[in-house]
Amino acid sequence: MDTKIMTSRAPRTLRHGMMALLLAACAAFAAPSALQAQDANDYIKDLTAPSQDEPTVTALVLRKMVEQAVAQNAPLELNRATIAAELDKLAQITVQIQFALDSAIIRPESYATIGAIADALHHPILWKYHFLITGNTDTTGNRARNLALSQQRADAVRDALVNLYGIDGRRLEAVGLGQEVLQTPKDPKNPINRRVQLFNIGLE
Amino acid sequence: MRGRIWLAGLLLAGLTTGASAQTMSYAEAGALIAKSCGKAITTYCGKVNIGSGKVLDCLEKNNAKVPPQCFTDLRAAIASIDKRSVARQDAFRLCRADAAQFCGSVQPGDANLLDCLLASRKVVNKACQQALLDAGWQ
Numbered sequence: 001m002d003t004k005i006m007t008s009r010a011p012r013t014l015r016h017g018m019m020a021l022l023l024a025a026c027a028a029f030a031a032p033s034a035l036q037a038q039d040a041n042d043y044i045k046d047l048t049a050p051s052q053d054e055p056t057v058t059a060l061v062l063r064k065m066v067e068q069a070v071a072q073n074a075p076l077e078l079n080r081a082t083i084a085a086e087l088d089k090l091a092q093i094t095v096q097i098q099f100a101l102d103s104a105i106i107r108p109e110s111y112a113t114i115g116a117i118a119d120a121l122h123h124p125i126l127w128k129y130h131f132l133i134t135g136n137t138d139t140t141g142n143r144a145r146n147l148a149l150s151q152q153r154a155d156a157v158r159d160a161l162v163n164l165y166g167i168d169g170r171r172l173e174a175v176g177l178g179q180e181v182l183q184t185p186k187d188p189k190n191p192i193n194r195r196v197q198l199f200n201i202g203l204e
Numbered sequence: 205m206r207g208r209i210w211l212a213g214l215l216l217a218g219l220t221t222g223a224s225a226q227t228m229s230y231a232e233a234g235a236l237i238a239k240s241c242g243k244a245i246t247t248y249c250g251k252v253n254i255g256s257g258k259v260l261d262c263l264e265k266n267n268a269k270v271p272p273q274c275f276t277d278l279r280a281a282i283a284s285i286d287k288r289s290v291a292r293q294d295a296f297r298l299c300r301a302d303a304a305q306f307c308g309s310v311q312p313g314d315a316n317l318l319d320c321l322l323a324s325r326k327v328v329n330k331a332c333q334q335a336l337l338d339a340g341w342q
Binding site: 039040100104105106107108109111112113114115116118119122123124125128156157158159160161162163164165166 | 229230231232233234235237238241242243245246250251252253254255256257285286288289292313314315317318340341
């Protein structure tokens with residue numbers, strides 16, 4: 001059920017035929033009956049980074065940029081292109097996690113989705129990589145509140161990955177982006193903007 | 205009472221993730237927790253997040269109202285997650301001799317070694333085989 005509401009982007013970076021072959025081989029060994037196992041394999045594929053390009057986005061830079069824009073009540077327009085362009089370069093997945101209204105409590109229907117992310121992060125192909133977890137809201141409500149809430153939600157997803165599913169916390173950084181990096185800027189109240197994204201930020 | 209529930213949980217965990225059975229994927233474990241405990245968590249522990257490590261405590265405080273199946277399945281899910289984590293940590297140690305024998309020419313990294321071990325899974329030693337299975341890699 002919850003598996004239907006997530007989308008994932010194809011990576012731009014799956015360059016090596018060898019890698020594709022390897023992934024196909026791994027997929028062949030996965031339990032074919034489990035729907036989520038397929039999702040985890042998709043996540044692995046989409047989160048696999050190229051070995052050469054070291055990403056330049058850091059959690060610290062992102063957090064500062066967004067906090068500054070909200071504090072000054074200034075638009076992020078100038079920087080958004082930069083952020084979006086930088087984030088766009090990274091291997092990534094986008095998932096819809098269901099939270100309780102105006103809260104960072106993860107609803108049970110999303111436990112499996114977060115589990116599928118954990119399945120991917122636990123795979124040896126991704127073992128050495130670190131990831132950025134970003135939380136996003138739409139523009140409904142107060143801008144500063146949205147920023148705080150998105151940080152709490154990104155933290156909640158990180159906590160679940162670490163404490164329930166045993167991912168090494170040193171591999172994960174959570175950043176709330178509030179309503180600052182909309183998926184559909186022309187339709188800012190669209191619920192599709194409420195999303196959690198994972199970005200492969202390299203070896204660190 | 206608590207001890208008995210624990211025992212039941214362990215027994216079930218033993219049945220579902222026993223010597224030759226495969227562990228659940230983390231996605232399946234999450235789905236099981238949601239299915240058996242989702243309603244109780246939302247109703248009695250609505251302010252407790254699943255990643256806080258306090259959900260089981262909260263459910264136990266509401267023991268009388270929470271369905272016993274929830275405790276059974278929650279513990280089975282956690283046991284399976286732990287078993288899979290341990291298998292993943294131990295697999296390459298348990299498979300070291302086989303890796304040396306069958307995968308000597310493989311360039312380590314990017315799961316190349318795992319791929320080779322899986323290709324050789326019928327001939328690797330039993331402990332290695334079991335670890336690969338429990339790790340959810342085959």
